[in-house]
Amino acid sequence: MTRQKSSSPNQRRFDLLLVGVVSLAAVTVAFLAWLSETGVGGGTVLEGGAEAQELLAGIPQSGTTLGEEDAPVTILLYEDFQCPACTQFLRETFPDLVERHVEPGEVRVVSQTLAFLGPASISTGMAALAAGQQDRYWNYAALLFLNQGPENSGYATDEFLMDLANETRGLYVDRWNKARTSGSVESELEAVESRARADEVSSTPTLVVSGPGGERKLVGAVPIDEVETAIEDVGAS
Amino acid sequence: MSERRTRALLAALSVAGLLVSAYLTWSHLQGVAPACVGGSGGCEAVQTSRYSQIVGIPVAALGLAGYAGLLVSALIKGEGGIFFGLFVALVGVLFSAYLTWLELFVIGAVCQWCVVSAVLMVWSLLLAALRVKRLQSRWT
Numbered sequence: 001m002t003r004q005k006s007s008s009p010n011q012r013r014f015d016l017l018l019v020g021v022v023s024l025a026a027v028t029v030a031f032l033a034w035l036s037e038t039g040v041g042g043g044t045v046l047e048g049g050a051e052a053q054e055l056l057a058g059i060p061q062s063g064t065t066l067g068e069e070d071a072p073v074t075i076l077l078y079e080d081f082q083c084p085a086c087t088q089f090l091r092e093t094f095p096d097l098v099e100r101h102v103e104p105g106e107v108r109v110v111s112q113t114l115a116f117l118g119p120a121s122i123s124t125g126m127a128a129l130a131a132g133q134q135d136r137y138w139n140y141a142a143l144l145f146l147n148q149g150p151e152n153s154g155y156a157t158d159e160f161l162m163d164l165a166n167e168t169r170g171l172y173v174d175r176w177n178k179a180r181t182s183g184s185v186e187s188e189l190e191a192v193e194s195r196a197r198a199d200e201v202s203s204t205p206t207l208v209v210s211g212p213g214g215e216r217k218l219v220g221a222v223p224i225d226e227v228e229t230a231i232e233d234v235g236a237s
Numbered sequence: 238m239s240e241r242r243t244r245a246l247l248a249a250l251s252v253a254g255l256l257v258s259a260y261l262t263w264s265h266l267q268g269v270a271p272a273c274v275g276g277s278g279g280c281e282a283v284q285t286s287r288y289s290q291i292v293g294i295p296v297a298a299l300g301l302a303g304y305a306g307l308l309v310s311a312l313i314k315g316e317g318g319i320f321f322g323l324f325v326a327l328v329g330v331l332f333s334a335y336l337t338w339l340e341l342f343v344i345g346a347v348c349q350w351c352v353v354s355a356v357l358m359v360w361s362l363l364l365a366a367l368r369v370k371r372l373q374s375r376w377t
Contacts, residue, residue: 010376018369021320025327032299032328033335035291166287172268173285 052142061135067108073211081124082117083204087145089221096224120156130180248311254304261297282346326365329358
């Protein structure tokens with residue numbers, strides 16, 4: 001009796017429809033998940049994304065400033081995204097500077113984006129400044145340095161810059177993409193150039209450390225000890 | 238629960254899902270963080286992650302299409318509406334499970350609106366399955 005019931009034409013049709021619907025749904029979701037994994041960006045293999053975002057998590061950012069606005073010591077950090085010594089500074093000195101001095105509120109770092117090494121310096125600089133309009137400058141800048149290619153080798157393509165934007169936590173990519181070619185970002189770059197001339201900066205990285213006790217200038221990928229000495233010197237009023 | 242009541246409930250869930258998806262699509266396109274209880278950090282991290290769109294289409298807009306499909310299925314009487322509803326709800330639940338996995342283990346942040354959508358989808362699937370079960374008993 002049961003066998004007769006389960007093999008009735010209606011039951012067979014029902015089973016077929018059910019299996020068809022379930023299979024189609026599974027295939028659809030697998031396709032969507034595949035598109036989600038592969039259909040974004042150009043597949044640039046990025047380095048250091050998680051570490052950079054973790055280091056910066058919870059630290060206030062405003063434009064190109066990292067740290068508390070009322071921190072007693074300010075470091076103007078002149079850098080160019082194509083400069084290998086700047087990457088060295090970011091890898092070797094910057095994490096200690098952030099953990100020991102920026103996070104506790106003693107120091108704020110203001111990035112001064114220079115673009116003197118070639119066309120890619122301009123496009124990367126504008127991309128980072130556009131991220132700064134959403135207060136994500138430092139996240140994007142860290143990714144730029146950690147994924148730096150050889151100077152003017154053509155690595156900083158639109159696709160590369162977009163991949164970094166997609167990897168930058170909290171960055172609205174469409175808004176960033178519109179902003180990165182805007183006049184305001186270009187003017188920011190020009191303003192930094194004038195400031196660099198005033199501070200007599202001729203190479204990167206250059207740190208201008210200032211506080212109640214005066215001002216010190218450090219040139220090159222200086223170790224954390226030198227930066228800390230300068231912070232102590234200018235921090236004392 | 239009667240078929241009529243099941244369809245009405247499914248339609249109500251679809252409308253709720255449409256509202257959630259419409260809000261998330263709007264905030265994605267405007268580039269603003271969705272309002273969340275206790276701060277927008279989680280929602281913003283998810284909304285700005287690389288997984289928030291598929292080939293340029295916001296995932297929230299896919300949700301919009303999904304809930305619209307569910308609403309249509311609720312309005313259609315008979316086996317067409319029933320199996321279509323099951324298909325959409327199954328896709329919705331499986332895709333929500335994938336997105337939840339991404340949130341927890343890849344992005345490292347959870348968006349409350351996505352959780353609400355996932356819950357709506359699970360309930361929709363239960364109702365869709367109820368309609369299928371009822372159809373099966375009618376056919377056999």
